[in-house]
Amino acid sequence: ASAAGFGVAVSSVSGRRTVAAQRPRFSAQRLGSVAPPAMAAAAANIELPPAPTPNFVFKWFTGIYFTIACTISVFIVYPPLLVLTTASLALDNTRRSCADWIVQLWAKLTLMFLFSGVTVEGVDNLPGPKEAVLYVPNHCSFLDIFSLSGFLPRRFKYVSKIEILRIPLIGWAMRMAKHIAIRRSDRASQLATFKEAVACLEAGSSLVTFPEGTRSKDGRIMAFKKGPFTMAQRAGVRVVPISIIGTHLYHPPNAMLPISRPKGIRIVIHPPLPPPEAKKEDATMKLAKAAIESALPPSMLPLPASE
Secondary structure: OOOOEOOEEEOOOOEOOOOOOOOOOOOEEEOOEEEOOOOHHHHHHOOOOOOOOOOHHHHHHHHHHHHHHHHHHHHHHHHHHHHHHHHHHHHOOOOOHHHHHHHHHHHHHHHHHOOOOEEEEOHHHOOOOOOOOEEEEOOOOOHHHHHHHHHOOOOOEOEEEHHHHOOOOHHHHHHHOOOEEEOOOOHHHHHHHHHHHHHHHHOOOOEEOEOOOOOOOOOOOOOOOOHHHHHHHHHOOOEEEEEEEOHHHHOOOOOOOOOOOOOOEEEEEOOOEOOOOOOOHHHHHHHHHHHHHOOOOHHHOOOOOOO
16 A cells, blocks of 8 residues: 555655755764764765565564554554644644654554664755645655655655545544545545645644655655645745655555565655745746756666667
8 A cells, every 4th residue: 555646645864966056965864873963975875775685474573563563663653643632723723743753653663673774864954844735756656655754854745645534544544634535546646635735734743745646566756746836836935855765665656565674774865945836836847857866876766768
């Protein structure tokens, strides 16, 4: 299952020159530790770790263990989620931002139970926590959701397929946190979701959108759709490109559950782009895609177009 939207999936770095034509400072975090600052060129030169080749028994064990870890973490966070949601009805019913912290805790606990860490680079590029922005990462695995939710040090909302929000406990928690549901085959639902997402941004909540609209089948970044950038233009918010590296090795799109313990996953945050101009969303879309590609290893870049 994957979060997805109207050409948009929204589920709350260091390298060579970025599209902002500058060389920002970068820092990295892994399970709470801080790594020395690095320049973006180093990130783009790091290749993926070797792809795991587990046998059937190991795949089965990993999938069952992931399911147990996910379930245990849900039961741990549900009591505070219920309390905070009840309080939010009176104090913060528009945003329910307290519930976003619970989503982060759930995702982080799940990966920690798997003894999996996520390295976050470019933290200095993040806008302030009170600024609503649109985060636009590449998307190649369901683990993208866990990695971003658990380790991106900001709170945000998701736009998810209606089927996700119907899953017992997990889906119910997303509804309590006021995440946004969409029926991708329903045009009316897509328009309603677009308006709701813009309103969410205008109310001060950040969103994470996957401009590819679905998960890549081979880990290579795909063409972007303009919908997310039009959404940012309507709401007047900045766009923050994010590169996610390595998740597809451990949970390929054709697998129901992870096939191996995730390790070496990296999130690279690029400098924010100004709010897109009306009727010029394509320009921001191209800049965001170029920024994301600048930190991806060659095996995650598009194949050269055939002659």
